[in-house]
Amino acid sequence: MRDIFGKETGLTDKEKIKNYAIGVFDSGMGGLTAVQELNRIMPNENIIYFGDTARIPYGSRSRETILRYAGEDVAFLRRHEIKMIIAACGTVSSVALDTPIVTDDMPFTGVIAPAIEAACKATKKKRIGIIGTPATIKSGSYIKAIADTHPDVMVIPQACPLFVHLVENGYTDFNNPVTRLVAEEYLDPVKKENVDVLILGCTHYPVIADLIGDIMGKDVALISAGAEAAKFAKSKLHELGLLSDRECKGKNTYYVSDSTEMFEENAVNFLREDVRGDVFRSDF
């Protein structure tokens, strides 16, 4: 029997692999919005998270640099016992999914396909807004994916270059005047297009979802790309028979390429609770 790693194995190996961790990475802390959802829907799974906090942002870098960084993030996760990889980063998902960083020996997902599936299901007007980093919007990844699968849906894209910096630096309060001003500037053109769904195409953005929702209005549904990727991961693991059969709560282990203190301080904004689990600094 061939297992997900392509090796000839018996059932025993699959039984072992199902209790391996789910590997998640992002350029920084944004991927924690996926971890929050993973913990909620699969509390018994172990998670290994890598946040490249020393090199964030990825979203304003060239395709070559993003691919190099993403390749190193994946290689880092693969040195651990993992059964699936989630690229919990809209930017990496936009530029790297058709490249060699994704190997077929392990389930792998980015955030785009899960997010557009949820968005296209939710839109009644068939008008969807998509906000993301400059690299994500420039790649046209969401627009292409929607054109391929839902050609009747109109997409209004908008890059929001300052959001990642504001969120990583803790400018996340609903009443923060700086963040509101910036958000109004970015979102007004999308709002004028009369969309009824807005994809938060960068995994950092759900942290300011209250503010984004307030500006867009209550009739606009917000889709978190990270949370949708987490739901997709659950259905993929279920389909492959690789959900953990652990009966106790799983464990989260975090690795970051910069200060662990800074990570723990700000992670609460993404996880909506204090960090549970060990946090290590790692230089790949």
Ligand code: DGL
């Ligand atoms: N969280 C990343 C994303 O989803 C973006 C951050 C960055 O620019 O590095 O696109």
